[in-house]
């Protein structure tokens with residue numbers, strides 16, 4: 001059933017050992033022969049932490065799906081319990097200056113490509129989805145999540161601030177007062193809470209069911225003119241997209257300044273240490 005499986009082995013050189021996951025591509029794209037829908041899978045063990053390499057592969061895969069004229073894009077994870085742990089905190093903790101710039105710029109690219117994608121998009125959230133994971137999911141048009149996981153923008157819990165465009169994605173899904181309170185609290189929603197509040201659209205009992213529900217959503221546009229649909233979506237999303245496009249340099253500057261504050265570095269260090277302690281217990 002798969003028209004193509006794009007999963008090339010692209011050797012990569014990087015000078016920073018801690019960021020080297022492996023030499024293979026960190027995303028795969030599978031296009032269903034019958035439906036023409038592309039499934040984009042993140043595959044960066046252990047937790048799909050969004051580092052520069054995973055973001056680069058995500059960006060290239062989204063581009064590829066747009067160029068292939070796929071009928072839709074479903075974003076998911078190869079990890080059975082984690083959709084994405086969000087940004088790889090190691091990219092922000094004691095960062096290398098040039099790499100930090102490339103990291104944030106590529107994250108901006110991914111958001112612009114996914115939130116602004118011309119094709120219908122859906123997320124099959126088959127695991128936990130904090131922060132950057134939630135950003136990816138809320139950039140899609142539809143979300144199906146498996147039970148007993150969590151999703152949300154928890155940045156304030158790390159002592160950091162979600163940028164405006166993270167909030168735009170969140171606000172495109174949640175009512176303003178729910179979004180505002182959740183952002184201020186750094187709230188992580190359980191699957192049930194996410195469904196009740198509209199942060200996700202459906203619950204599925206398995207990844208296969210989630211993928212099928214996402215495909216059904218994408219299929220709901222089969223009788224709609226694709227150009228009319230994509231121009232409608234892009235018009236609705238134009239204000240948020242232009243806001244970042246017009247302020248990319250300032251957004252990058254703000255991020256670099258903020259991340260390099262001693263208090264932020266200290267907070268990230270403590271958060272990482274606690275994560276490591278927890279994983280050893």
Ligand SMILES: CC/C=C\C/C=C\CCC/C=C/CC(=O)SCCNC(=O)CCNC(=O)[C@H](O)C(C)(C)COP(=O)(O)OP(=O)(O)OC[C@H]1O[C@@H](n2cnc3c(N)ncnc32)[C@H](O)[C@@H]1OP(=O)(O)O
Pocket residue numbers: 046047049081082084085086087088089090128130131132133154155158160161162163254255258259272275276277278279280
């Ligand atoms: C005005 C403002 C302008 C600009 C703003 C500037 C800057 C701020 C913007 C920054 C935005 C950030 C958004 C983010 O995405 S930050 C990341 C937030 N992510 C999290 O908080 C998730 C943390 N992780 C977890 O909660 C759990 O790991 C998880 C539920 C995902 C999985 O749990 P599980 O028990 O299955 O695994 P663990 O044992 O916890 O983890 C396994 C190993 O992975 C490491 N890990 C986990 N998450 C991360 C991460 N996000 N980054 C790096 N590393 C991570 C964890 O430490 C374990 O490592 P080892 O001990 O095995 O080495």
